[in-house]
Structure formats: C-alpha cells, structure tokens
Amino acid sequence: MRLILLLLLALAAAPGSAAPLALQRGVNVHEWLNWSPLAADGSYRWPPYQSRDEWLSRYRPLTDWAGVDPLVSIGALGFDFVRLTVDPGPLLASEGVRREEALAVLADSVRAATDRGLKVVLNLHPVSQVPAYGGMAIIEQPADSPSIARYRAMTVDVARMLVPLGLDRVAFEPFNEPQHYPCEGRGNGQWQRIMAEGVSAIRAVSAELTLIATGACGGDVAGLADLDPRFDDPNIYYSFHMYDPHLFTHQRSPEEGGFASGLPWPASAGSPAAVIEALRAHMTAAGIGDLEQTRTLLAVAPYISQYFDEGWGEAQMAEGFAQVLRWAEAHDIPENRLFLGEFGVVAMSEDGRSGAFDADRLRYLEAARRLAEANGIPWAVWEFANPWGMSVIVPGGPAVPDRRMLEALGL
Secondary structure, three states, X not given: OHHXXXXXXXXXXXXXXXXXXXXXXXXXXXXXXXXXXXXXXXXXXXXXXXXXHXXXXXXXXXXXXXXXXXXXXXXXXXXXXXXXEEOOHHHHOOOHHHHHHHHHHHHHHHHHHHOOOOEXXXXXXXXXXXXXXXXXXXXXXXXXXXXXXXXXXXXXXXXHHHHHHOOOOEEEEOOOOOXXXXXXXXXXXXXXXXXXXXXXXXXXXXXXXXXXXXXXXXXXXXXXXXXXXXXXXXXXXXXXXXXXXXXHHOOOOOOOOOOEEOOOOOHHHOOHHHHHHHHHHHHHHOOOOHHHHHHHHHHHHHHHHHHHHXXXXXXXXXXXXXXXXXXXXXXXXXXXXXEEEEEOOOEOOOOOOEEEOHHHHHHHHHHHHHHHHHOOOOEEEOOOOOOOOOOOEOOOOOOOEOHHHHHHOOO
C-alpha cells in the first residue's frame, strides 16, 4: 500500500503530465523571424533572422515605436501568448555548429518574450524567400522522401532547444498550413504519416513539451477533420485556421492595382448593388476611366455573385466550429485542446482597392472570437504589426493599437 501511495504521489507531482501549456488569447508575430536578411548571393545572412530593431523598422521608421517594447505592449493589451512564426529555411540550410548558431538566435528571441511574461508557441512557417527551402520544396513531399526526413530531424533539434526554456512557457508547432490535398476523406494518407512520425520523433526528446498538430489542406477545418489522432497524448493541441470564406477575409484583386473590396459581413448586411456602387466610387476617386471600371466590374462580378448566393454569415462560421468539435468528440479529445491558430480579415485600404469595411471586419472578428471562447478554444489572431491590412497595430504613423479591433477581440 505504501508503494502504491508513493506511485500516486509521484504521478500527481509530475509537471505538465496531465495537460498542455495553458493558452487563452494570443496574437501571431510573423514579421520578426519569418524573413531572414539575405546575402548578396541570395543565401541567408549569418547568423540568420532579423534583430528586433530590424523587424520594427522594416516597414516604418523606428521612431514610430517611440521606444516602446512591442513584447511588453502585447502583454499589456491583454494577450497571454504569442504565436511566433519562424522560417525553418536557415535551419534546413545549416547543420552542426551553424545550425546551433541559428537555434541560439531563436532561443534568445523566445526568452525575450517569456521574460516579459508571455507564453510562446513557436511555429515553423516555411516561406518561399529562398525557393529551395519553401513549403513546396520541403514539406509538400511524400512521407518517405529525403526532404521530409531532413525536416523531421530539424524539428527534433528545435524541440531540444525549446525544452530548457520552460515547459510551462513554450509550445512547439512544427508545421503551418501544409497542403497535401485532397481532403474530405479523399487523401492518400501521406500527411497522416508525416504528422504521426513527426510527433513520435519529437516525443523522443520530451514527452511533456506541448505540441500543436495540424491537418492538411491548408490547415483548415476540413484538413483537421481528416486527421486521425492515433498519436494523441495529453500534451497535444490540434490546430485549425479560420479564413472562411476566403472571398471575404482576403478581398484583393489578382491584378496589380486592381479593385476588389467591400463585401459585407454577414452577406445579409449588404447587397451586390451596394458593393458595386462602392467599388465604382473608389475607382472614380482614383481617376479610373469608365472603360477600365467596366472591365474591373465584369471581372469581380462572379465573385460578388458567389458570395451573396452562398449567403455567408455566422451560421456558416458556426458550422465550421461544429465540424471541428464533432471531430474532437469522435476522438475523445477535450474541446480545450483545440487551437484556433489563425483568423483575420484584410482591412479596407485607404484607396479602397482591397479589404473589408471596418464594421464588417470587426463583426467577423468578434464572431470568430466568441465562437472559440464559447467552446473553450484558445485562439491567436493574425497578426501583430504589418502594413498588409491584418494588423493589431495600425499600419502607419505612431505604432498604436487598433482600439476597435481590440474591442472586437474582447480585449
């Protein structure tokens, strides 16, 4: 009996064995470590990644920040964690001492956040800056390919770097929006193998490091619904992203200088005629002639019609959440181990060429946030500071937060 009691006490005292790192409300930080300066020959500058000053001054004068520490600001705004996206390219392009140098830069960056009271989800987020290390070249490959083996070995090194930084402060998300189509039960099982074998390799480093797994097909709801979490353990979250419908969240013309903006949220809040009228007004203000206006409207008309025909609104968004919840229930995964890793809406640009009007954008953000919180799902909004229209910090002038966006997020 004494032996049994001692075993029970040991299990109760084991840190982090029963649940993953507690997360609630986060913000993605994408522009810091996802773009490494390049040398003249197109290779990564060494040591890689941007300094914080390089990050903050990339799109605006450093003086816009007025000496404010952005990591302190994130906590002050009410976020408890950052999803820190990292280009794995420099890690894949190096080995031995050089890889350790790159990992040391990342460790310092993670510590900069945790020292300021933030938890960190480190997300490996391939970009095409150096094509040889972009997503298509590395992770959009068969499960038994050399590139997948190389990527998996690299994630083991990252996990080994993260563990000493504190299991109560860091989590690891080794993939972002993997493609590996098709989904909806028609896949060939490649992504299932990649994800399961990746978890197994990292678990050889630590059984308690919080991991965030993802489905294929862009990491969306359908991709997660296809995933078989046979590799599950209590320290794993399951990620999905919410950009449905893309027609609304990413209103941009595929043509340089084109116009595509103003779809309402929900669709019932507006009409095709009102969208077309607003587009005409934007184009007229920009000095676009009648012929070019007509060409633009003919090009965007099918998308406008599709959006209103589908009648997008909170009911459809709620069904996306319901699909994820049904998946979790079917696999005995608690709702609070789901993870809404990204959601956001492109804001209307000053010239009206792209994005959603503020009222519509804010209604969408509030709906997604409320649905997540109603089901105990932690979330991370896209993104902290950038000039591209999805930003907690206003894109120009003094680096102050978008207060109305914070209100929509319940902050």
